[in-house]
Amino acid sequence: MMRLFANLFVDLGNVTRTSEKTALLANYFQQAPPEDAIWVIALFSGRRPKRIVNSTLLGEWCRELTTLPLWLFEESYHTVGDLAETIALLLPDSGESHSSLPLHQYIDALRQLESSTPEEKKHYIQSAWSELNRTEKLVFNKLITGGFRIGVSQQLMVQALAEIIPLEPSQVAHQISGKWDPATTTFQQLFDPGAIKTDVSKPYPFFLAYAVEDDPSGLGEPDEWQAEWKWDGIRGQLVKREGKAFVWSRGEELMTEKFPEYSLMLEKLPDGTVLDGEILPAKDGRPLPFALLQTRIGRKNVTRKQLEAVPVAFFAYDLLEWQGRDIRELQLEERRALLEQVVTAVSSPQLLLSPVVSFDNWEALAGLRGQSREAFAEGFMIKRKRSSYQSGRRRGDWWKWKIDPLHIDAVMIYAQKGHGRRSNLYTDYTFAVRDGDKLVAFAKAYSGLTDREIAQVDAFVKQNALEKFGPVRTVKPELVFEIAFEGIAASGRHKSGVALRFPRISRWRQDKKPDEINTLEDLHELLQRYGKT
Amino acid sequence: MELIRMTDAGLYCVPGGFHIDPWKPVHKAVITHAHSDHARAGSEHYCCHVHTRPLLQARLGATSIETLQWNQPVTINGVTMTLFPAGHIIGSSQVRLEHGGDTWVVSGDFKTVDDGISGAFEPVRCQHFITESTFGLPIYQWAPPETIFEDMRHWIRQNQENGFNAVILAYSLGKAQRVIRAIGEDFGKIYAHGAVANMQDLLINAGWQFPPVVYINPLEPPPSIKGAVILAPPSAESSNWLKKFQPYKLAVCSGWMQVRGNQRRRNADRGFVLSDHADWEGLLTVTRATEAAHVYVTHGFQSVFARYLNEQGIHAMELETAFGKEEES
Incomplete structure (x- = not known):
């Protein structure tokens, strides 16, 4: 029933421990009709139904029922930070549900409305609102707006499913990965191991690493470990089966069309091969800054000009399927040997081996790590030579050892309220460096402050707001923060002339005054050193 | 003016x-x-x-x-x-x-x-x-208090079944009295933080009728209680005092709990949209x-x-x- 799913959604938001979340999910999957369960797996893994109504219309239909002016609706939205929730809170609520329909019937109804007129959509959505209680309205709205981000990782869902179906977690993970449509797949079919044969595109769940604590010397004997550069690209899998090739991103997005330059290489890849590696811009076998790739990744169609300016290669570091066989249980050393054979045989400038970096001891590796930025890497991956290829993020066999970020001291000039956990607080800030007597914005950052600090900054913003631009406040340039970031690249789209990679607040410099912050020149110096292409 | x-x-x-x-x-x-x-x-x-x-x-x-x-x-x-x-x-x-x-x-x-x-x-x-x-x-549209207290009782009962204490954060002057009145002694005695207990003493001395609460002294060893209701002011949220009651689940009573994000920010297990x-x-x-x-x-x-x-x-x-x-x- 819709209520069952709404309760699951609320309960998941109320618990923090993984074990509790797993238990809630497993319990849900046990109770829910299979037609609902399949959709929940889909929704929680980002496979949402096609969006049939935009935010503007949805807001309009809500305002029609509440007779609230647009500005008040928007003010409410900025405080809540989530459209689905805002609407659920604004609509009148009797406190009771008059709905006995299961989740999938709502989804089916929404899907059937895809080609209906706005008037028909409105009629259906408003009548659904009137029969659902507040939490049911919230999840119903989320079915339309998409995005069930409630801390349910793929791994967590796999654990929960493995508790109620007779498959190993690794098998479950494999079954729910890749390209499947919850509208045409039954729960039974999804977990039928024979079905993989019919879905030639299916990737394997990615094996992810945790960061090493401090330094890797605690990992033991260096010769049990293999080091590779940690690339700053898009983690991906190349899948080749039955003459068909697929490029998957770690987010399980099928990206085959985005990289037309791969087509010749993929053609040469033998059937029954799955490679794990990094999608990276590269020239003459050497990687280029990731920022270059970002300029073309968002485009629907890649132009010839972009293909020439930013050629993309695949830096392979693992082999998961070989000659049609799942070889994830083999040791890394053995897989690497086979990988090298495969890459050599294909012999394409688009398929490169991600090199193994040799080192005698951890101190030597630490020294090499200092050169990461010059190599357009963000540190090292350290993998146990005897490790199997596991699924999800796990401790023990694979570690990432990232370089320390770059830093700039900057002053906050704009603030905006956050979303979700941080709604109603000013948590999203824009920072500026000095350029003569002017301030130039160069980065936005959200994270990195403690809740207590956020509350202090929030109070400052509320007292020192100068102007209002919609949800954005300009504030007195007074608070200084140290901004950390992973990389820097030239950008024509930004006033400052630079684009930063992963900027965040590393600390609040309450000891510094705004006239002590870094300058635009300092930024451009960093660009010269680390951002050259 | x-x-x-x-x-x-x-x-x-x-x-x-x-x-x-x-x-x-x-x-x-x-x-x-x-x-x-x-x-x-x-x-x-x-x-x-x-x-x-x-x-x-x-x-x-x-x-x-x-x-x-x-x-x-x-x-x-x-x-x-x-x-x-x-x-x-x-x-x-x-x-x-x-x-x-x-x-x-x-x-x-x-x-x-x-x-x-x-x-x-x-x-x-x-x-x-x-x-x-x-x-x-x-x-901000409030549900009737009876509905909220019904949810609260349900939550306490659930915690009791799972062997958890139920810690409820509410202002010592205002919401604490409402919770004490509503929950009464349905789940045994209510245990209280000093701020809540002092306020209760003060009000009872002034002639108000409330069920008594049990004061838990921060300096004394933790009482061996299980499945109990514990009432504390919001400032106790990150205090050592709370650790005495492990394992416990934490609820916050506040109108701000209306928005899910606020609830998650408080790291509470539960938010009751109860406002004065x-x-x-x-x-x-x-x-x-x-x-x-x-x-x-x-x-x-x-x-x-x-x-x-x-x-x-x-x-x-x-x-x-x-x-x-x-x-x-």
Whole structure:
């Protein structure tokens, strides 16, 4: 029933421990009709139904029922930070549900409305609102707006499913990965191991690493470990089966069309091969800054000009399927040997081996790590030579050892309220460096402050707001923060002339005054050193 | 503003020569209710509702306190002052002033739902209405308290079944009493943090009827309790005191829990949308009922609520005050 799913959604938001979340999910999957369960797996893994109504219309239909002016609706939205929730809170609520329909019937109804007129959509959505209680309205709205981000990782869902179906977690993970449509797949079919044969595109769940604590010397004997550069690209899998090739991103997005330059290489890849590696811009076998790739990744169609300016290669570091066989249980050393054979045989400038970096001891590796930025890497991956290829993020066999970020001291000039956990607080800030007597914005950052600090900054913003631009406040340039970031690249789209990679607040410099912050020149110096292409 | 003027000490009745909820020490302070952002120490003379008196004595150490009943007019320097129930907490009152044909009402904090403890809110007609706006956004619509307490009982029961204590965070003056009344001894004795226990003692000494609570001393070893209800103020949230009750689940009672994000930010296991303030509809209904020609909107969503009132044809403006800093004990 819709209520069952709404309760699951609320309960998941109320618990923090993984074990509790797993238990809630497993319990849900046990109770829910299979037609609902399949959709929940889909929704929680980002496979949402096609969006049939935009935010503007949805807001309009809500305002029609509440007779609230647009500005008040928007003010409410900025405080809540989530459209689905805002609407659920604004609509009148009797406190009771008059709905006995299961989740999938709502989804089916929404899907059937895809080609209906706005008037028909409105009629259906408003009548659904009137029969659902507040939490049911919230999840119903989320079915339309998409995005069930409630801390349910793929791994967590796999654990929960493995508790109620007779498959190993690794098998479950494999079954729910890749390209499947919850509208045409039954729960039974999804977990039928024979079905993989019919879905030639299916990737394997990615094996992810945790960061090493401090330094890797605690990992033991260096010769049990293999080091590779940690690339700053898009983690991906190349899948080749039955003459068909697929490029998957770690987010399980099928990206085959985005990289037309791969087509010749993929053609040469033998059937029954799955490679794990990094999608990276590269020239003459050497990687280029990731920022270059970002300029073309968002485009629907890649132009010839972009293909020439930013050629993309695949830096392979693992082999998961070989000659049609799942070889994830083999040791890394053995897989690497086979990988090298495969890459050599294909012999394409688009398929490169991600090199193994040799080192005698951890101190030597630490020294090499200092050169990461010059190599357009963000540190090292350290993998146990005897490790199997596991699924999800796990401790023990694979570690990432990232370089320390770059830093700039900057002053906050704009603030905006956050979303979700941080709604109603000013948590999203824009920072500026000095350029003569002017301030130039160069980065936005959200994270990195403690809740207590956020509350202090929030109070400052509320007292020192100068102007209002919609949800954005300009504030007195007074608070200084140290901004950390992973990389820097030239950008024509930004006033400052630079684009930063992963900027965040590393600390609040309450000891510094705004006239002590870094300058635009300092930024451009960093660009010269680390951002050259 | 004529009868009431804004000064650096707060709202000041010029002909009456007294302040209302001043945030600096003054000669004479009329106090709407005993929360710390409205009742501050250091003034020479205080005037408040009779139920507020023991609270001011205990919290401010005030000695010169004149008390009034609701609906009992008094004249101060030619200004007629009457207190009316505000329904916010014990003793909370609206202050009505009349002088030379002018009538003003200062709402203090108020709620329109009768909690059975604080007295039922009474709308008071006036020409000038100074209102709070803590929850002055239409996303704040409260469910009936019975529904919330039903959820609370269900949550406690669930925790009992799973072997967890249920820690409930609620302001020691206001929501704590509501929770104690509603839960009673359904789940055995209620254990309490010092702030809550002291407040209960104070109120019981003042003649109020409440089920007793068990004070848990922070310096003593943890009691061996399981599946119990523990009541603490929000400030206890990250204290060592709470660790005594492990394993426990934590709930926060607050109107802010209406938005899921706030609940997650508090890291609470559960949020109960229980407030001692009026919700959006409550604010609107009360403001309309005063029939005031001029509305002054203080602490909360001032700009939003004032703008909306103006669009509804009610002349309103924002009024900056030092109220609304959360009561912490």
